[in-house]
Amino acid sequence: MNWQAITDMLPLLAEGAGLTLQLLFLSGFLGLCLAVPVAIARLSKTWWINILPRTYVFLFRGTPLLVQLFLIYYGLGQFEAVRESIFWIVLKEAYWCAVITFTLHTGAYISEILRGAIQTVPVGEVEAARAVGMSHRQVYTRILLPRAFRIALPAYGNEIILMLKASALASTITLLDITGMARTVYAKNYLPMESFLTAGAFYLVLTYGLTLFIRYLEHRLHADRKEPVVIIG
Amino acid sequence: MAENDTHLLNVEGIHKRFGGQDVLKGISVKAKRGDVISILGSSGSGKSTFLRCINYLEYPDQGRVVVDGEEILTKTGKGGMLVPADQKQLARLRARIGFVFQSFNLWPHLNVLENIIEAPMQVLKLSKKDAIERAETLLDRVGLADHRNHYPSHLSGGQQQRAAIARTLAMEPDVILFDEPTSALDPELVNEVLNVIGSLAEEGRTMLIVTHEMGFAREVSNQTMFLHEGKVEEQGSPDKMFNNADSERVRTFMASHIH
Ligand SMILES: Nc1ncnc2c1ncn2[C@@H]1O[C@H](COP(=O)(O)OP(=O)(O)O)[C@@H](O)[C@H]1O
Ligand SMILES: [Mg+2]
Numbered sequence: 001m002n003w004q005a006i007t008d009m010l011p012l013l014a015e016g017a018g019l020t021l022q023l024l025f026l027s028g029f030l031g032l033c034l035a036v037p038v039a040i041a042r043l044s045k046t047w048w049i050n051i052l053p054r055t056y057v058f059l060f061r062g063t064p065l066l067v068q069l070f071l072i073y074y075g076l077g078q079f080e081a082v083r084e085s086i087f088w089i090v091l092k093e094a095y096w097c098a099v100i101t102f103t104l105h106t107g108a109y110i111s112e113i114l115r116g117a118i119q120t121v122p123v124g125e126v127e128a129a130r131a132v133g134m135s136h137r138q139v140y141t142r143i144l145l146p147r148a149f150r151i152a153l154p155a156y157g158n159e160i161i162l163m164l165k166a167s168a169l170a171s172t173i174t175l176l177d178i179t180g181m182a183r184t185v186y187a188k189n190y191l192p193m194e195s196f197l198t199a200g201a202f203y204l205v206l207t208y209g210l211t212l213f214i215r216y217l218e219h220r221l222h223a224d225r226k227e228p229v230v231i232i233g
Numbered sequence: 234m235a236e237n238d239t240h241l242l243n244v245e246g247i248h249k250r251f252g253g254q255d256v257l258k259g260i261s262v263k264a265k266r267g268d269v270i271s272i273l274g275s276s277g278s279g280k281s282t283f284l285r286c287i288n289y290l291e292y293p294d295q296g297r298v299v300v301d302g303e304e305i306l307t308k309t310g311k312g313g314m315l316v317p318a319d320q321k322q323l324a325r326l327r328a329r330i331g332f333v334f335q336s337f338n339l340w341p342h343l344n345v346l347e348n349i350i351e352a353p354m355q356v357l358k359l360s361k362k363d364a365i366e367r368a369e370t371l372l373d374r375v376g377l378a379d380h381r382n383h384y385p386s387h388l389s390g391g392q393q394q395r396a397a398i399a400r401t402l403a404m405e406p407d408v409i410l411f412d413e414p415t416s417a418l419d420p421e422l423v424n425e426v427l428n429v430i431g432s433l434a435e436e437g438r439t440m441l442i443v444t445h446e447m448g449f450a451r452e453v454s455n456q457t458m459f460l461h462e463g464k465v466e467e468q469g470s471p472d473k474m475f476n477n478a479d480s481e482r483v484r485t486f487m488a489s490h491i492h
Contacts, residue, residue, distance in 0.1 A: 124334060125338055125340055127332075128340070130327065131327055131330075133329075135321075138355050138356070147340075
């Protein structure tokens, strides 16, 4: 094992980790924002409300992320109309194509997680909210969604960790994330073991950090599982 | 609607079908201010469904509900069911009808105080300060002042039900519907809840109570109705109902429920 080579590549991989995390947090957050309305619309019993989100989830869960990435990065540029539209400013950038693809991809999964969580909220809690005169919107914003987020958190955390590893695909569209950096390093030093082992170690550390963060969030949000604070006096 | 002027709650001819089964076959009840009406009957007779139709947690197939002279507006929906025609009006009237569930249904992500101030703030638009003030009085009243920061999962069933009653009272409803409020409780916790409900009766609250606690029903109510297979089997004063009901069925029921 060439330890010197490993030490030399650390700064580059750290830079790559910055990009990986950026892609992950941006798409994780935007995906969540997208997932909320998608999950709610999917729960609608009206077919013309749930047909669009249903189709979206079907398409993005049913095809590989790599194919989606290529379609958006390479595919869209094929159309002159796209190249001449204002969207091209964004779509010609590999970075934004990755953010968009990851967002759409993870958003489909998160919406399914949320939909399941919303359905898990006991109906009695919703009836209690209706019975005191809450509107549909209030039932969602005050009871159903806060409850669903708590229920969904472990699964959401899991999805973020899966996305962390899937984000390595960004390297296939020229981005220098952890994997992208490892590939450039390897192209120069011809040390595949050292290069990709170090990359793997970076992912491990990030996964571990994320796990701890999610556990902390769970602890914070599940105040109801902690021992009660006893107020004296 | 002068005829309704003296009635705070007027429920007329409620019919409800589940699948092919007629669960309610035309049930009516009228409550004046201060009336405490016990609804009795064996399991499956339609007591819960009737209460739930009153605030439209369940949509009846026929009938009408008038709260203090204002009828809940409905239109005919799919399958002939009556559906609310005006969600805003329904929400406004629901806020005036308290509902206490057998299974408490507190919101588990909120502590006791938050459970109580939630609806006054969201629905009645009370300021947080006013809502807390109101909640504190109620917490004292139901004996949970020391538990205001506890989450429902850390409370006993009796405490949860008392918190749920406080949550309902915080809306200052005109009528309160109780659906077997003590049936989910361990026997030793029943009385703490009955005492709270009893004290509400004493201060002249208008209430409909579905219960299997016969002694309690007899004590607090001024009217009783007995449901059987979705119909009113008998209706009248507690005295008559418990001591010499006309219906053989009611007498048998009483004999097996009063020990
Ligand atoms: N959501 C429902 N779907 C189908 N049947 C129901 C539903 N709710 C109640 N029922 C039926 O209606 C009848 C009356 O139920 P319920 O009102 O709960 O009676 P009670 O409260 O007097 O025990 C029962 O036969 C029950 O099975
Ligand atoms: Mg019942």
